Amino acid sequence: xxxxxxxxxxxxxxxxxxxxxxxxxxxxxxxxxxxxxxxxxxxxxxxxxxxxxxxxxxxxxxxxxxxxxxxxxxxxxxxxxxxxxxxxxxxxxxxxxxxxxxxxxxxxxxxxxxxxxxxxxxxxxxxxxxxxxxxxxxxxxxxxxxxxxxxxxxxxxxxxxxxxxxxxxxxxxxxxxxxxxxxxxxxxxxxxxxxxxxxxxxxxxxxxxxxxxxxxxxxxxxxxxxxxxxxxxxxxxxxxxxxxxxxxxxxxxxxxxxxxxxxxxxxxxxxxxxxxxxxxxxxxxxxxxxxxxxxxxxxxxxxxxxxxxxxxxxxxxxxxxxxxxxxxxxxxxxxxxxxxxxxxxxxxxxxxx
Amino acid sequence: xxxxxxxxxxxxxxxxxxxxxxxxxxxxxxxxxxxxxxxxxxxxxxxxxxxxxxxxxxxxxxxxxxxxxxxxxxxxxxxxxxxxxxxxxxxxxxxxxxxxxxxxxxxxxxxxxxxxxxxxxxxxxxxxxxxxxxxxxxxxxxxxxxxxxxxxxxxxxxxxxxxxxxxxxxxxxxxxxxxxxxxxxxxxxxxxxxxxxxxxxxxxxxxxxxxxxxxxxxxxxxxxxxxxxxxxxxxxxxxxxxxxxxxxxx
Numbered sequence: 001x002x003x004x005x006x007x008x009x010x011x012x013x014x015x016x017x018x019x020x021x022x023x024x025x026x027x028x029x030x031x032x033x034x035x036x037x038x039x040x041x042x043x044x045x046x047x048x049x050x051x052x053x054x055x056x057x058x059x060x061x062x063x064x065x066x067x068x069x070x071x072x073x074x075x076x077x078x079x080x081x082x083x084x085x086x087x088x089x090x091x092x093x094x095x096x097x098x099x100x101x102x103x104x105x106x107x108x109x110x111x112x113x114x115x116x117x118x119x120x121x122x123x124x125x126x127x128x129x130x131x132x133x134x135x136x137x138x139x140x141x142x143x144x145x146x147x148x149x150x151x152x153x154x155x156x157x158x159x160x161x162x163x164x165x166x167x168x169x170x171x172x173x174x175x176x177x178x179x180x181x182x183x184x185x186x187x188x189x190x191x192x193x194x195x196x197x198x199x200x201x202x203x204x205x206x207x208x209x210x211x212x213x214x215x216x217x218x219x220x221x222x223x224x225x226x227x228x229x230x231x232x233x234x235x236x237x238x239x240x241x242x243x244x245x246x247x248x249x250x251x252x253x254x255x256x257x258x259x260x261x262x263x264x265x266x267x268x269x270x271x272x273x274x275x276x277x278x279x280x281x282x283x284x285x286x287x288x289x290x291x292x293x294x295x296x297x298x299x300x301x302x303x304x305x306x307x308x309x310x311x312x313x314x315x316x317x318x319x320x321x322x323x324x325x326x327x328x329x330x331x332x333x334x335x336x337x338x339x340x341x342x343x344x345x346x347x348x349x350x351x352x353x
Numbered sequence: 354x355x356x357x358x359x360x361x362x363x364x365x366x367x368x369x370x371x372x373x374x375x376x377x378x379x380x381x382x383x384x385x386x387x388x389x390x391x392x393x394x395x396x397x398x399x400x401x402x403x404x405x406x407x408x409x410x411x412x413x414x415x416x417x418x419x420x421x422x423x424x425x426x427x428x429x430x431x432x433x434x435x436x437x438x439x440x441x442x443x444x445x446x447x448x449x450x451x452x453x454x455x456x457x458x459x460x461x462x463x464x465x466x467x468x469x470x471x472x473x474x475x476x477x478x479x480x481x482x483x484x485x486x487x488x489x490x491x492x493x494x495x496x497x498x499x500x501x502x503x504x505x506x507x508x509x510x511x512x513x514x515x516x517x518x519x520x521x522x523x524x525x526x527x528x529x530x531x532x533x534x535x536x537x538x539x540x541x542x543x544x545x546x547x548x549x550x551x552x553x554x555x556x557x558x559x560x561x562x563x564x565x566x567x568x569x570x571x572x573x574x575x576x577x578x579x580x581x582x583x584x585x586x587x588x589x590x591x592x593x594x595x596x597x598x599x600x601x602x603x
Contacts, residue, residue, distance in 0.1 A: 024430070024433060024434060026430070050433045050434075052429070052433065052463075054426065054459075055455050055456070055458075055459040056455060058423070058426075058455075059423070059426040059429075059455065059456055059459065060426075062419065062420060062423035062426035062427050062430070062456070063426050063427070063429050063430035063433075064430060065417075065419070065420075065423075065426075065427055065430065066399075066417070066426065066427035066428060066429060066430020066431040066432075066433075066434070067430040067431070067433065067434045068430075069417050069427070069430070069431060070430075070431055070434040070435055070438075072434050074430070074434075088420055089420065089423075092420050096418070196397050196415035196416070196417055196431070197397075197415065197435060197438070198394055198395040198396065198397060198414070198415055198435075198438050199393070199394050199413070199414060199415055200394045200395070201393065201394040202394075205364075205412070205413055205414055205415050205416060206415045206416075207409045207410075207415070207416045207417075207418070208416070208417040208418065209409055209416075209417070209418040210418065211406060211407075211418055
């Protein structure tokens, strides 16, 4: 039986990153994720690692780019406005096929917004991390344990596929304290013959680069990358199904919304309503097949989100718009209550064919 | 007996620069220094966005292409990851003094043990001749077709002077490459900037007053003269900071 420690979500991410072998962290303070940097500032010097507060989120993502070029595991964290700043860097990381881990502890937006939780960077994470055709592996933890687990997994996937893994958490996940087990069987890093570590006069020079002025060469680079993405879509989808076997109503929710929704589902089931939940753990690749299958048996999908309905669009796409769709959401830092979700379930049930 | 040869640290790829462009001279000086110090095997160069964006094809050491202005941040990551690597950035005036100003100042403030080669030709070459933060008052550029009006868009930035106020900066020298004497001096400065890193002496930057005949609208010969007539009076050559000499004296 693994020992468990009581930890804050933000700190669980940081400790898990260290366990996964990350020895370089660059960040900039922004609420509600500053604890990650504070934790790293204390831990890194003790283990011969490097913590640096960068001059901006832009500088931080470029420091990540530098370390990633050398093949080492590296990470940065921020919250919504800071992630926007990193957009160019995320695109460069993708174009140069570099692995990295980026944490977004989402807060209310747009603009300066608020410091309370949100899930309104879903589009940014899954559709438009930066300019150009590229994807990031987007992982959505729903508990402090998952904050840690997905950090370790995030590094492994980033190295395996030479891309950025983004942990899309929200302010609640970052601040909540839960028991977590930190025992991991960390697999060794793959070889990285492409890394810029110095030729030692023994090989041709390596070039880390995303510039391809010849359009056919740039196209080829994009097509090769998308072959990897296709493989990922077929092999790395993660999701949880809760009470879906006989469900007539399907809730789609991730992160804190899924925790709230579970409470509402239990209540609804007590009232005899056949409702279940598909909880995506990978937001990209999206669990399309799960929603496709659900569309064959449920009449209504309810997306429970802390946004104006961003994941709802992917739910519709994945289920081929076969059902009825509802959005149960709060924004600006508000969190849907179990009562609000229950009300939505009851409404969906009342409208059953 | 070999009298003269291409430095090993330069590849065989033909340079694409314009006739009269001094990038060619500076690339060569950097490569000669890398050869003389015997550090090619552990050197990592970081290329900018600008005319020298493809420097990654011209140097034989491992190379990284950085986002515009971000080379010092990338260098920070590379150097912190593997301190035994020799890490240099090669940047133009837009890269270093405009979009990348924060990264420039803060890498100096942190005293990152890196070497920055700053090519100052007072113009943006690659994008067709726009005004740089170092463009001179009255200089005609695409956004200042009637001459840079300091009432409208202010004054040029003197990078060496500015960075000399940053405690973290250890060695700052401004040189030029418009005549033989200046080229020889430039090489000394570049060598010192790399030597400092080898010896762990901290942040070293060499500002190289360079030409852009194409966008200055001058012949290569006239461009070299313009450096003497206009650039050097505004940007005097010399050492702006050298704590490494003090350290040796101790």
